[in-house]
Amino acid sequence: MKDVLEQAVALGKTHTHEGAVATYIPELGKVDGSQLGVSVFCRNGKRISVGDTKVRFSIQSISKIITLAVALEICGFDQVFKKVGMEPTGDPFNSLMKLENTDSSPYNPMINAGAIVVASCLASEISFDTMLDTIRALCMDPDIDLDKKVYHSEMSHISRNRAIAYLLESKGYIEKNKDVENSLHFYVKMCSLSVTAESLAGLGLILANDGIHPDTGKRLLSSQTVKIVKTLMFTCGMYDGSGEFAVRVGIPSKSGVGGGILSVVDGEMGIGIFGPALDKKGNSVAGECVLEYMSHELHLHMFDPQRHTL
């Protein structure tokens, strides 16, 4: 597998120039777009890392997975999905269209509107410090912390997300007794966490292993939470490119505009990728390339007929 990873990274490297690092906040714009790293953490304990897998970067939207998982654990399925749906939208992640245009709650917890609603459920139930402990455990990475520069950069370019938050309040999806600004700050803090490709591989492994830490045997997330999260990663995890990614790659994944991708080969391994040059939809160009290659070579597609023999 090490060979496949090295080939994948070599191939991915040839595509980094096709993308561009995110620039909607100045801090992200400073990142070197040519970086690429892939980590694989297997259930059997094997851990392989190739490339820039120890570089810290901004987790961004991948945090939506953690927020959702913890909210499901703390608030429960009914409480969460009373305020947010489970449907892919086909719209950009920061779109207001469906919120304005239908009578529905935010379509799913992977778009900004949905993630802010989930954050509002969670923010009043858990302190950010406790949350940070949970995140470090889930990612098997005790060094994860808030990147304050990114956080402040985000907060000074928050207008659109603030607009979304108040629109949600006006429509009753954030309750009057929740503090909108507090929910928004919680959401932005989650997006500003600093992780590595290895942290994502760690989280991926926990999800691949039904929520149980494979070394300690300790259950960190319930079976139901893990099932829901993986399903939503498959249908909505790669922004408005989720459908095509599902066809081409077929591995439940979640991307972020910091260049990360978290992938879960169910029952087998977690994959973490860092490749900050993005395509137009906000997904790592090289990361998608790496995953498509790995999926093909290692038969990782959910519907690959040879997957059952693994």
Next chain:
Amino acid sequence: MKDVLEQAVALGKTHTHEGAVATYIPELGKVDGSQLGVSVFCRNGKRISVGDTKVRFSIQSISKIITLAVALEICGFDQVFKKVGMEPTGDPFNSLMKLENTDSSPYNPMINAGAIVVASCLASEISFDTMLDTIRALCMDPDIDLDKKVYHSEMSHISRNRAIAYLLESKGYIEKNKDVENSLHFYVKMCSLSVTAESLAGLGLILANDGIHPDTGKRLLSSQTVKIVKTLMFTCGMYDGSGEFAVRVGIPSKSGVGGGILSVVDGEMGIGIFGPALDKKGNSVAGECVLEYMSHELHLHMFDPQRHTL
């Protein structure tokens, strides 16, 4: 498994009154909404049917699976996906919004616009008679035929689909040299096929078995075609309820407003359901109920941790 099916059907029966048969064409409105039948065809040859599994009904949107599969075989991946996308939309199946509102081709082959484009690719390459032979083979049902009453009923209520077809032509997704009316007739004929729950179970089994007929060993569809079709069923198969269905049931499925559901438990079995009372999104109320029960009892969810032990 017979027990589970009988319990599932008994449970489903208690929900049929919550839905209503489709009435957008008079012929569909005449169907008895209290009917329910489930067939399971397993790879090992076992075939179980409970309830109204020999009643013929209108295939409707489930035909989009067949049209897509055959188009991929005949025209190829690139030709098909040059004209249609792979993204879920979150919009109703007959919506024009995204077609009008974005510069994109129809978002996927499961919405009407996408299916009409795929039909236009196929209609000039294959006669409907040849198509019928293919369908009978894929469904293991030599008696499938065009229901002429439904066909004529559809054609006299075709305005909206005709509008979609001409809008597609105006945007270049149906080529000038293709006959729009011809494509539309092909599409409607496909929707007017008369099938049973058992026909759908047959098709499901072929898809579960990598496109190979398990009795004869004959490959009917390529591995790639089958993989694509199952992925799109998972992300877009249940209209704008696909996301929630994926979370709750987690079995690649395609529904039709005739009350049918085609489901594929990958590597294991095909499931065919007939339950014509529909919910507001156009999915069989009792059918969804049956599948959720089966998924839970038999651990059929794609991300069920016990599924790997099957």
Next chain:
Amino acid sequence: MKDVLEQAVALGKTHTHEGAVATYIPELGKVDGSQLGVSVFCRNGKRISVGDTKVRFSIQSISKIITLAVALEICGFDQVFKKVGMEPTGDPFNSLMKLENTDSSPYNPMINAGAIVVASCLASEISFDTMLDTIRALCMDPDIDLDKKVYHSEMSHISRNRAIAYLLESKGYIEKNKDVENSLHFYVKMCSLSVTAESLAGLGLILANDGIHPDTGKRLLSSQTVKIVKTLMFTCGMYDGSGEFAVRVGIPSKSGVGGGILSVVDGEMGIGIFGPALDKKGNSVAGECVLEYMSHELHLHMFDPQRHTL
């Protein structure tokens, strides 16, 4: 003319029960919906009032006329229309659709988004106290004041307008150096002014008289400002009922959800109406009825062939 007004009010009274007072903020919901008053101030000095014309009520959207007029005077045509358009939208006044769905600035200064942009231009140039003096002069009513109960009620139900304001900032229509919250407060204060039907007739007379106070001969608004304001009242003044109102009544008018209507019979008179029972579009039911009757009886429609002989 007194007779016509009395007949109009009598007729209008029979329709008040068809509407309902605004309830989006509690303060407005307390108003008695059966009230109706009409004031006419003519250029020749004649002033006629019938019904509840001295009752104070909330000016609401009619203030958009004043904000626009004063902004045109202080900031100039180019500065204002760099940030807001002049096109009717056909959408509800608080819609975000076009803002989200097109690359345009807010379509016109009569919808909330447009009015908030205009308020943001003005708020940094003039104190609210100075603004209040201007308003009292324009309406010939020294008693106009902020209704603090309405203001606080509005501010505690401001989520949607706050969402609009931050969306405007995110799209660059409110400049970074303007304080969004300050602009919003200015906008809400303008909406919370307390006026009477007579105040509106006063403002209408100034507009009918080319911006000049007919008694003192003092010019309060430039000719260009008055022309622009009247044109926008004609094309966009009655929410998404402006087009039909223009056909049926044909008098430049602006309505507010407090139940007021300001109308300008160009060159002749100002009309002020208070009738708080609203139709679904937010216009006074009885007020529209009164104006249609007056337009017909007195040939006040802009395109009435007998208007030229007046």
Next chain:
Amino acid sequence: MKDVLEQAVALGKTHTHEGAVATYIPELGKVDGSQLGVSVFCRNGKRISVGDTKVRFSIQSISKIITLAVALEICGFDQVFKKVGMEPTGDPFNSLMKLENTDSSPYNPMINAGAIVVASCLASEISFDTMLDTIRALCMDPDIDLDKKVYHSEMSHISRNRAIAYLLESKGYIEKNKDVENSLHFYVKMCSLSVTAESLAGLGLILANDGIHPDTGKRLLSSQTVKIVKTLMFTCGMYDGSGEFAVRVGIPSKSGVGGGILSVVDGEMGIGIFGPALDKKGNSVAGECVLEYMSHELHLHMFDPQRHTL
């Protein structure tokens, strides 16, 4: 006035290069974009023409005025406005958005959807030959005829309008017993009429004169029809540039992508313009320039304070 017209045309000529002739059908693309002509027909019998005022061109959307006027005469106000609204949309003329996105009938008779509905009302009541006689009388031009080349060119690029027509049928705005294709052909024939700037000035004069031919004293259109038509020209006549045109020019006008503009100075004169180079919204660049100059110099704006002294 002759001087003003000559200056206006000279000024307009300097702007023709900023626009481009319509190319959506090949026939229109062949027209010389540098042409410009203005005709004014006054109530007092004076007729002034400057520039290319005898060149025949395609009437296109200006025909919507005639279709509406004749439909109001034959079918009546209620019958027509049961199927079409009176609201400006802010959307492009061929948009499907509001039709798809709201429960409303087409917003007004000046957008394609609205004009097709009006054509469907009319097509079953009057033959096209009789219609042609009416048109010639209304435009004071016996030579107006169908341009068959344009007609056939339109019919071979009709997909989008055909889509609109069938969408209208599917929503019940074209009745089942009306022939959609017949309505569409009627609509396209109306668009394919061949007129001159002088024909438009003739029609404008009839509308300026309350529907009465000033020479013969014969009433051609009812007062009510004329009032409605002029109001809709003011609010919706210049595509999605109507609002800004109303502010800047303030003369009820209707443009067409053939380069024509029909303008009505109420009570005074009709103006016809031919200037085929269009701006992005489909309005004649030079034509708008000419009208803004004339409006300013001759005080023709509806809300020009000096207009009352004319």
